[in-house]
Amino acid sequence: MFRYSSIYINLLSLFITLIIFSVIQLFFSNYDTFTKKSSLKAGFEVENSVQETTTNEIVEEKTKEKENVWYLEIPKINLKANIKEGTTKEIMDDYIGHFEETEKDKGNVGLAAHNRGYKNNYFERLKELEEGDRIYYTYKGNVREYVVTKHVIIKDTDWSYLEETEKNTITLITCVENEPEYRRCIQGQEKSESEEE
Secondary structure (H helix, E strand, O other): OOOOOHHHHHHHHHHHHHHHHHHHHHHHHOHHHHHHHHOHHHHHHHHHHHHHHHHHHHHHHHHHHHHOOEEEEEHHHOEEEEEEEEOOHHHHHHOEEEOOOOOOOOOEEEEEOOOOOOOOOOOOOHHHOOOOOEEEEEEOOEEEEEEEEEEEEEEOOOOHHHOOOOOOEEEEEEEEOOEEEEEEEEEEEEOOHHHOO
């Protein structure tokens, strides 16, 4: 009969204990992997939900950006610039200014900008505009096309061109070089569907 010594039994017990301990440790160290594999479908649904939420947020952000778009474009003089409320020097250093007392969408939209000697002189080439030239005005994603109907020099105290009009009008005002008491005024009427070619 084969006899086991106590040392042999102790070593065998230690060896079995180490194997059991290793198996338990291996199981718990990979627990996340096992649970992810068993709930792969649920995880996929959560991931899709997160992706869908992110996509919705991006769409909402793009919509807000579109609604906040406010700029003027005049192809003939290669002008495309953002508009901001107010006509202070600080605003017009970086933007085309909007006369606060005028309309922003329908009616008479009044805008002003520098034409020389400042950081940005957006209306520098305004004097080149003639009757029939196109002006594009974008506010909250809506684009209006205007056709130049007037190009006049007015007194700096003449605000009549900014008064309300029956037709949708755009009024652009800037200084006249070396004549501080005068202003250049360009007006355009919105191009109606009947005028389209």
